Amino acid sequence: MGGLIVSGEFKFSINGSLSLMSVGKCLVAIPVHNPLDTTVIVYDVEGPYVELTKPQALPPGVTELTLSVNDLGGLLRGIEMGNEDVVVVLGIDGFNVTREFVLGRESAGGFTVISFAIENPTNLSLIIMNITAPGIYLANAVTLPPMGSGVANLVITGTPNLVNQLVNVSLGVMGVELTDVFRVTNSVGLEPVVIEVPIRNPLNVTLTVLNITNGYLYLVRQVEVMPGGVGVLELRVINATEAFSTYAVVVAKVGSTVVRIRVRP
Structure with a gap:
């Protein structure tokens, strides 16, 4: 969805500076490229050997993300073999985004989960059964009570270009299954x-x-x-x-x- 897509341009480099924190642990400052024109907040990073000690802000451009490492040798071996996966929770313009990265490689093969609120402005119960487009699907159905709201989790695989892409939305209203078609616009809208x-x-x-x-x-x-x-x-x-x-x-x-x-x- 325009600027909300965490694209493969987000790259974690293996060339980081190290500083001793405690026995068996160290801090690693990893260069990160934020291609968006807005600051991204990193709320959490979880992997076999790394974790985030506190939330960090990543301004546009190249900056550093400091991670706590519990086994530096295991981390470096995993990066060298290309199988050091980490799950990152980001905040982008009010959206919560969960993203899988492979350290030392571009994240084109990973996935993104975008969570966003949906409001039901009608006096009818509404079920969002699926939202689909190339590389996109709804993680789970969402039931919206009359005049109520809920949270939808969209899974985005790879780094699809969504601008001008058609998105199919399957709905259940009044016992009838409906399919609406939307086009993604340059202004990050449908x-x-x-x-x-x-x-x-x-x-x-x-x-x-x-x-x-x-x-x-x-x-x-x-x-x-x-x-x-x-x-x-x-x-x-x-x-x-x-x-x-x-x-x-x-x-x-x-x-x-x-x-x-x-x-x-």
Whole structure:
């Protein structure tokens, strides 16, 4: 997600300076390159031979991260063999990020877990079943109570370039499974491309939604909903900013009567 991706440019070098701390232990200052334009807070580092004694701030550019080492010989052997894995917990612009690194090598083969809060602005229970894109998936389903919030954990493998990438979001609403499609923008945001909206017919006659449009979104196909039933409206969004700030015209057939109503998306 733009600047929130911890890319392979984060590299831990094996050339660090050492200082004695206690018998059998030492401190290692490891050069780190932060490619982002914001300061990254390192909250925790865990590995077979290393740990972080206190949180440290990494400004943009090249700086040093000081780690406590409990077995310097084992650490150097692991780095030389390319199998010294460490798990790092980072704070980036309010997001908590968990990242696996291989010391001495770029982290392109590792993974990132991004945790972020999600709000449910509706009065319906909402289940986020999955979020997928090349190199991305949701770690676990998230249930959001009406008007409530929850935390989603996204797993990102490798270092995918997400800008302009399409992201599929699988939702469960009103007992119906929906799939929404979003595009990742340069401003580290998600712009809807295709959204599915459940609709309940409270009438005792058949309701057919013939069209919905305001010039910036439109109904992909007509939807017929039986009395007391639930249907799914599939809307394609051309311009998200205008689509959700402009009144739309809904053309529907209620029984045998065609009606037009003006609504705000």
